[in-house]
Amino acid sequence: MEFISRHPDQTRRLGTRLGLMLQVGDLVCLEGELGSGKTTLVQGIASGWGSPDLVTSPTFVLVNVYRHPQGRRFFHVDAYRLANPGEAEDLDIIGMLEQGAVVVEWADRIRSILPAQNLWVKMRWVDEDQRDMLFRAYGDRYLSLLAELRHQIYGVS
């Protein structure tokens, strides 16, 4: 599924729709250059998920954990500063997936240690206000997630 966003709020709203649908164990992988809108999308995802916390870029801390009143967790990982896949393995993304939903920025940098089943989002800077997002589903869970998202946005599946 391809989606063109013309405003940061539009990107956030799309993220919110996705965040509402996420369950414990879901993995969303974000790929895209600096400023392509990854963190903006995550802000929406976290609010849809139900986190009252403000989302900031975890660039200097690798992982931000957002709590939810019902005890579920939302993990926001930024792989930009990881030196190697071994370091990524130490993060224990599998362990995070047991406790909540996980979104990874710069996922392409640690692809080798990520579960093969995921929702992959490739984000691209088009111009000052426009971002292109390409959604690809790997695995049945993500195919139905993407079908539902498409249905919500366009009213068709």
Ligand SMILES: Nc1ncnc2c1ncn2[C@@H]1O[C@H](COP(=O)(O)OP(=O)(O)OP(=O)(O)O)[C@@H](O)[C@H]1O
């Ligand atoms: N349609 C749009 N969607 C998302 N962001 C947009 C859009 N138009 C403009 N922007 C701006 O682009 C910037 C995107 O920054 P953001 O931090 O989300 O990118 P990023 O991909 O996370 O970058 P980094 O790789 O540095 O973490 C923000 O300043 C945002 O306001």
Ligand SMILES: [Mg+2]
């Ligand atoms: Mg970012």
